[in-house]
């Protein structure tokens with residue numbers, strides 16, 4: 001049985017949980033990180049020297065980095081529909097996985113810390129506004145990409161959506177100004193209709 005270490009409120013753990021739901025992969029999960037702690041313990045650091053979640057074990061194999069874990073699960077558990085074998089099709093998925101890490105992750109993280117994990121004393125409205133603008137610029141790229149297709153890599157849901165699910169959920173949940181981006185909204189509604197999204201992504205934001 002696949003074992004997952006990581007609190008279910010972590011965006012990076014949520015990617016793995018949604019991926020497991022899409023592929024019907026049974027798993028056992030252990031709460032680690034955030035209020036649960038444990039991620040700086042010696043035994044945990046021996047598995048994942050970053051001290052971050054998630055960490056996943058499949059047989060003797062220990063993995064960390066959530067996007068890598070999702071690729072592994074799709075490759076080993078009949079997930080070709082989420083992660084095509086064909087190299088050209090694969091680039092359409094992978095570029096968005098890299099984009100999640102390189103482009104949208106930072107401003108969405110700043111919004112999380114600024115809006116949810118701050119106190120009125122520590123809140124930095126200018127920093128929040130700068131992050132909102134950066135995120136909006138990035139989400140507008142997604143809006144344009146969806147002009148001719150329902151999902152980022154084409155006609156079907158893929159790992160591109162799975163790694164972006166928590167970010168788009170938070171974008172629409174945060175109390176911020178959001179100019180109407182109709183294709184982005186329709187894409188979000190499509191993701192929202194998946195049982196795995198409802199179960200693992202739509203959780204209280206902490």
Ligand SMILES: N[C@@H](CCC(=O)N[C@@H](CS)C(=O)NCC(=O)O)C(=O)O
Pocket residue numbers: 010011012013032033034039051052053054064065066067
């Ligand atoms: N690039 C890593 C990032 C992992 C990461 O930053 N995890 C955060 C939660 S989203 C974490 O472990 N924070 C410390 C904690 O939860 O205690 C991945 O994708 O797995």
